[in-house]
Amino acid sequence: MKKKTLQLVGLKKGMTRQFDKEGRLLVCTMIQLKKNKVTQVKTVEKDGYSGIQMAGVEIRDSKKKNVTKPLQGHYAKAKCEPCKKMVETPLASVEEYSLGQEIGVDMFEVGSFVDVIGKTKGKGYQGVMKRHNFSGGPATHGSKFHRSAGSTGSLTPSRNFKNGKKAGHMGAERQTTECLLVVGVNVEKEYLLVKGAVPGPTGNIVCVRKALKKNN
Numbered sequence: 758m759k760k761k762t763l764q765l766v767g768l769k770k771g772m773t774r775q776f777d778k779e780g781r782l783l784v785c786t787m788i789q790l791k792k793n794k795v796t797q798v799k800t801v802e803k804d805g806y807s808g809i810q811m812a813g814v815e816i817r818d819s820k821k822k823n824v825t826k827p828l829q830g831h832y833a834k835a836k837c838e839p840c841k842k843m844v845e846t847p848l849a850s851v852e853e854y855s856l857g858q859e860i861g862v863d864m865f866e867v868g869s870f871v872d873v874i875g876k877t878k879g880k881g882y883q884g885v886m887k888r889h890n891f892s893g894g895p896a897t898h899g900s901k902f903h904r905s906a907g908s909t910g911s912l913t914p915s916r917n918f919k920n921g922k923k924a925g926h927m928g929a930e931r932q933t934t935e936c937l938l939v940v941g942v943n944v945e946k947e948y949l950l951v952k953g954a955v956p957g958p959t960g961n962i963v964c965v966r967k968a969l970k971k972n973n
Contacts, residue, residue, distance in 0.1 A: 762967040764844045765793050765860065766813025767949070769875065769961045775940055775950065785940050788873070788949045788965060790862040791815075794837040798851050808847040809854050812840040814962055842962050863944050870936045870968035871949075875956035879929035889922040932956040936968045 767790035775783050790813075797810035812832070816824065816839045824832075824839045832839050835857045865871060885891040885906045894902040906924065910917045934955050941950035955963055 761846050761848060762969065763809060763848070763860070763864070764811065764846050764874070764964040764966040765790050765862070765864070766811065766840070766842045766844055766962065766964055767791070768814060769955055769957055769959055769963050770948065771959045772954070773950075777940070783940060783952050784954075785950050785952055786873075786937075786955045788951065788955070788963060789947060790949050790965060791947050792859040792861040794835055794840075795854055795856055795858040795860070796831060796835040796837055796843060797845075798854055798856055799845075800851065806847055807849065807851045808845055809851055810843055810845045811860070812837055812843045814841040815839070816841055842964075844964055846966075861944070862942055862947050862949050865939055865942055865949060865965070865967070867939055867942055869939050870971040871939055871951060872933055872935045872966050872968050873937060873951065873955040873963050874931065874933045874966075875961050875963040877928050877930050877932050877956045878958050880927040882925065883927040884924045885922060888924065888927045891922075936971050 767788045770787040770789050772784065772786050775785050777783055793811045793813040795809055796812045799806060799808040799810065801807050812835075821839055829839065837857065880887070884904055886893050886904050891906065893904050894900050894907065896903060906922075909921060909923065934953070937955070938952040939949065940952050943950075949965065957963065
């Protein structure tokens, strides 16, 4: 089994700045990580593999009516309020976890590294200059094209190949930012401060895990 670490679901709250011990100014992102609940413990005997399913970011009361009956029952088993997102992580051993167990931001330490998974900002339909950094055409001297892609193929084979760089939908894609330094952990206010930027706009749902490529 590939190396996996437990993921917590949180909210990107915005960006700020903080000085480190050497007096260097760090650009940081604040992530709210309220306690996640274990909604399902999967075992090899019952499910064919072992893993943990976590739920985080509770749905507000006015939206709870939209939760389906099967999902309501699933949350009720774990004595958990309906949440906006559930994530599952395959693990080699699940003996230390139990249904309904709460796991919070205290699983991370200052000085360790984390991976943050989120959805990038959606840009809608964009042209080749914004989407693929094309230089564009001449601005003056009678030019009749400025921001178009120009020629996309040759006479032979008289067709366009797949996966060419063209205009289209940009953004709103799953992205993982790896090995971000943990600058601060506040257990009382339930937030995590990491160095650098994470995917998505403020208020975006993100998943945080211990970095896979660096020892914590």
